[in-house]
Amino acid sequence: MIGMSWSLPNNYSFEDIEREVSEYWNKNGIRKKVLEKAWKEREGRPLFTFLEGPPTTNGFMHAGHARGRIYKDVMIRLHLLRGYRVWAQGGWDTQGLPVEIEVEKKFGVKSKREIEEKIGVSRFIEECKKSVDFYISEWIKDNERLAVWLDYENAYQTRHPRYLETVWSFLKKAHDHGLLYRDYRVVPRCPRCGTALSNHELSLGAEVVRDPSLYFKVKAKNNDFYFIAWTTTPWTIIANRALAVNPDAEYVLVEIKGEKYLIAEQLLDSILSKLNVSSVNKISKFKGKELVGMSYLHPLAEEVPANANCSPPNCTVVAAEYVTLTEGTGIVHTAPAHGPEDFETGSRYGLQVWTPLRDNGYFGEDAGAFAGLWFKDANKKVIEALAKKGLVLLSEEVEHEYPHCWRCGTPLIYYPSAQWFFKTTAIIEKMRNALNETTFRPNWGYSRMDSWVSSSRDWCISRERYWGTPLPIWRCEKCGYTQVFGSIEELEKASGRKLEDPHKPAIDEIVLKCPRCGGEMRREPFVADVWADSGVAHTAALRQLNLEGLHSLIYPYSFALEPPEQVRGWFYTLLITSTILHGRSPYRTLGMHGLILDSQGQKMSKSKGNVVMARDAMRRHGADQLRLFMCYRNSPWQDIRYVDKEITEIGGKLRIIYNVVKFLVSYAQLDKWNPNKLEEDLKFVTLVDRWILTKLNKVIKESVENAENFELHLASKALYDFLVEDLSHRYIVAVRRRVWIEEEAPEKRATYATLYTVLKRSLPLMAAFTPYHAEYLYQAIAKNLGFESKESVMMEEISELPEGVLDSRGESIIENAFKAVDAILAYRASKGMRRRMPIKRVSLLLEQQLTDGEKREVAELISGMANVTSVDIVGEPPKGYVSEISIEGGSKVFIIEESDEETLLLGYAKELIRRIQLMRKEARLNYDDFIEVELSTPSETLKKAIEHHKGYIMSETRASVLKEGRVDSGKEFEIDEEKVRIQIKKV
Structure with missing residues (x-):
């Protein structure tokens, strides 16, 4: 084992701590050792199996990624530290559009066609592989800096032949069960990427945009009225083939300004309001079903040649249940080529599925007046053409969600094409039943995912x-x-050739002989939806390692974690594939985490320029401060504002804990205290010692229970508030004078033993949240105090204290004492009294009955912490008190006498001590350094304070010499307008 210095310098630096710990971990292979031991040496222990949601290897880690990585690591570490047998395989999403688009950027490619024309498919794929390799290495660097401990050496990669075979297995099984089919239908399409997308991808890329809201007239054929239709996509009117009405709705024929319009009666008032028309002449009413079959003149017949001869069944009114009466006119323009529902309606009525729009988003020559236009640009031209003919009733703008490509951000089109589909609708109930096996954190995750699963549509699984x-x-x-292969071996056997790489273009060279007719069988030229890749991770991750035998042990996985949007993404595809392959849910617990927002509460995005990269965050704050902020600030599933000041404030807790360890090590070394005598020294513990030990035990229980429920905010608050508020701000303040006793007193040994025990038990739990500091402080205590330690704090196990040192009665007594301290300090503040100016006398009336020894300890604690000269524990209210203060639980504090000359002088002595301690700190002196102090003051009051309390000042400041006289250098202070010059010198 390669050692380090593990010193505790006065100038605390998170950079130095993380650098030294990182070097130690790397040189000694700590991560690998911990993970290997946790799996190989813990057979028979409870299992915790983690399923990695694979990061896409197409860019660098940002703060949002880092948040999820931190939570994953905390959950893994907690189970490692609790003695579980842990499976923590890493994973990488290495294929699909995200990777391809990153390579396209490198080459300046703007469309799919340019890949073939400028680069060539073979070279493009090789560049994709290189890009993946680069980003995997960069992500590992960031993961390691963030202290995210996964098994990277055996991480799964979705491009691996053994891995992708599981996608094949899924598709073959689906085909064998009649759940995989080829169909021509309208699907979402990205015109830039040149491929169809699935409905769940559609939900991932919705953006709020402003589009036209067009109310337009369509002339009824052989009649004198107009149908009033409504659309937010005027470009689709070019391919219009029907008008859809709700068969059960009431429609009314009205006359407005000399023209007759047909509109849904329920929507008439809202339309009249938009037109600023107060009243109309209602001519007649119709049920929607009475209008079905009526013909109309295509509104763009003159502009688009193919529309000139539009005749039945086209250019007629059809019935459709999806026509709602919540907005628009109740008459929906229908283009079977540009909407799934339109397509289905068109199929039912035998409508033509026609469009002059090309799959690249531009209109072809057959679009007539609109030829060559980008589909979004055609909106304006269509409105102009209709207005020119007097067919625009009203044109507005509306803000609404419009689907965009989840990878490149291009507005999508609905477009007809032949694709391969998985029949998700056939297994909805099976998926819902499987979902009942899963616990969601937070609980609302279940209803959100169940709702999504319940509304599943068949999955378009092919990508061009x-x-x-x-x-x-x-x-x-x-x-x-059609023949579907479930493995490379099956394909090799059928083709009679070895397949070195199952990717394009090599696989496309395989031509098979049809067993039915002897014709040539060629591969369907698609790749799978990238969500199918990560969606089989529950099985493929082990298959890649040839560890299928472990599947029954590891599956279903104990825990997976991603943002809530993955209800419609990775969580969803995992459930689909697992239901088919294994008939059950692939995960026992699903955790969800919120977004990282900027300091103004805005969602981070590259377009806004407000994205914080993980490297920049760690460079500015360090990994541990960032980790603690993410865990402590909010519940994991709430959004968090990234505010530098808050990260620094929360991270400041680590500096305080560092100083607690330095306090212990410095004084324990000075007194040559040995942890080997721990049990003997714990026999001397007092009430306040037992209080902090009992409190520690409760905190360990509370923190672990909260972490089990993925309430990491409560788990981290319990631990770090305990270490800062209870251990540093209360316990050490209460007992620090013990360590200044020069001789080897039992209470001093008890203090060291108590502090050591609290830290030794807390640091393993702390290692889950802030591993760098936990490791550094663990090693610092071990090496500086000389006890037998593990190679890493991560090899310890979180454990509770034995019952013998716990004292619930003593805990209650001390808690009441601290409440009394808080009450006295609040009284001081209300009176404007300085903290260092003693109150002369206080009485405390407690509800509990105390022994004489307990009274003495409580009185000493209150005297020291609240700066009271005399404290009495009484059984009844005293006479002649200045003020009475009630505290929680029924106890009372009585201020008997505020101050006199003696307390005034003691207060000034304490003010002098504060200034000397400040100078010690500025001189960066160690706790055990002795000093000489010289003071010069014209103030008789300060001179008297020095004379009366010389010994007290010397003991508090570790001064071997204290002289009052002429001082020419040093530093001048002012205390209540009384001047004093102080000079210190290290002995």
Whole structure:
């Protein structure tokens, strides 16, 4: 084992701590040792198996990524430290559009066609592989700096042949069960990326935009009225083939300004309001079903040649249940080529599925007046054309959600094409039943995911791209016979050739003979949806390592964690594939984490320029401060504002804990205290010692229980508030004078033993949240105090204290004493009294009955912490008190006498002590350094304070010499307008 210095310098630096610990971990292989031992040496222990949501290898880690990584690591570490047998395999999402687009940026590619024309498919795929390798290495660097401990050496990669075989297995099983099919239908499409997308991808890329809200007239054929239709996509009117009405709704024919319009009666008032028309002449009413079959003149017949001869069944009124009466006119313009519902309606009525729009988003020559236009740009031209003919009733703008490509941000189109689909609708109930096996953190995650699953549509699983898992589907060009392969071995056997790389373009060279007609079978030229890749991680991750035998042990996984949006993404595809492959849920518990917002509460995005990269955050604050902020600030599932000041404030707790350890080590070394005598020294513990030990035990229980429920905010608050508020601000303040006793007193040994015990038990739990500081402080205590330690704090186990040192009665007594201290300090503040000016006498009336020894300890504690010269514990209210203060629990504090000359002088002595201690700190002296002090003051009051309390000042400041006289250098202070010059010198 390679050692380090583990000193505790006065100038605390998180950079130095993290650098030294990181070097120690790396040189000694600590991460690998901890994870290997946790799996190989803990057979028979409770299992914790973690399923990694694989980061996409197409960019660098940002603060939002870091938040999720931190939570994952905390959960893994907690189970490591609790003695679980832990499986923590890393994973990387290495294929699909995200990777391809990153490579496209490198080459300045703006469309899919340019890949083939400028780069070539083979080279493009090789560049994708190089890009993946680069980003994996960069992510590992950031993970290691963030102290995220996963098994990176055996991490799964979705591009690995053994891994992607599981996608093939899923598709083959789906095909065998009649759940995989090819169909021509309208699907979401990214015109820039040149591929179809799935409905769950659609939900991931919705953006709020402003679009036209067009109310337009459509002339009824052989009638004198107009249908009033409404749309927010005027460009689709070019491909209009029907008007849809609600069959059960009431429609009314009205006359406005000399023209007759047909509108849903329920929406008439809102339209009249928009037109600033107060009243109309209602001519007649119709049920929607009475309008079905009526013909109309295409509104763009003159502009688009193909629309000139639009005749039945096209350009007629059809019935559709999806026509709502909440907005618009109750008459929906229908373009079967540009909407799933429109397509289904068109199929039912035999409508033409026609569009002059090309799959790249531009209109072709057959679009007539709109040829060559980008589809979004056509909106304006269509409105102008309709207005020119007097067919625009009203044109506004509306703010609404419009689907955009979840990877490149391009507005999507609905477009007809032949694709492969997984019949998700056939297994909805099976998925819902499987979901009942899963616990959600937070609980509302279940209803959100169950709702999504319940509304599932069939999954368009094919993508017209290059770098991805090739669909293992061969189809006969002659008779249409289809064969799906479930493994590379199956394909090699059928083709009679070895397949070195199952990716494009090599796999496309395989041509099979059709067993049915003898024709040629070629592979369907698609790759799989990238969500299918990560969606089989529950099985493929082990298959890649040839560890399928472990599947029954590891599966279903104990825990997976991602943002709530993955209810419609990774969590969803995991559930689909697991239901097919294994008939159950792949995860026992799903955790969800919120977003990282900027300091103004805005969502971070590259377009806004407000994204904080993980490296920048760690460079500014350090990994541990960032980790503690993410855990402590909010519940994991709430959004967090990234505010530098708050990170520094919360991270400041680590500096305080560092100083607690330095306090122990400095004084224990000075007194040559040995932890080997721990049990003997714990026999001398007092009430306040037992209080902090009992409190520690409760905190360990509370923190672990909260962490089990993924309430990491409560778990971290319990621990770090205890270490800062109870241990540093209360316990050490209460007992610090013990360590200044020069001789080897039992109470001093008890203090060291208590502090040591609290820290030794707290640091393993602290290692889950802030591992750098926990490791550094653990090693510092071990090496400086000379006890037998583990190679790493991560090899310890979180444990509670034995019952013998716990004291619930003593805890209650001390808690009441601290309440009394708080009450006295609040009284001081209300009277404007300085903290260092003693109150002469206080009486405390407690509800509890105390022994004489307990009274003495409580009185000493209150006297020291509240700066009271004399404290009496009484059984009844005293006479002649200045003020009475009630405290929680029924006890009371009585201020008997505030001050006299003696307390005034003691107060000035304490003010002098404060100034000398400040000078010690500025001189960066160690706790055990002795000093000589010289003071010069014209103030008779200060001279008297020095004379009366010389010994007290010397003991508090570790001064071997204290002289009052002429001082020419040093530093001048003012205390209540009384001047004093102080000079110190290290002995």
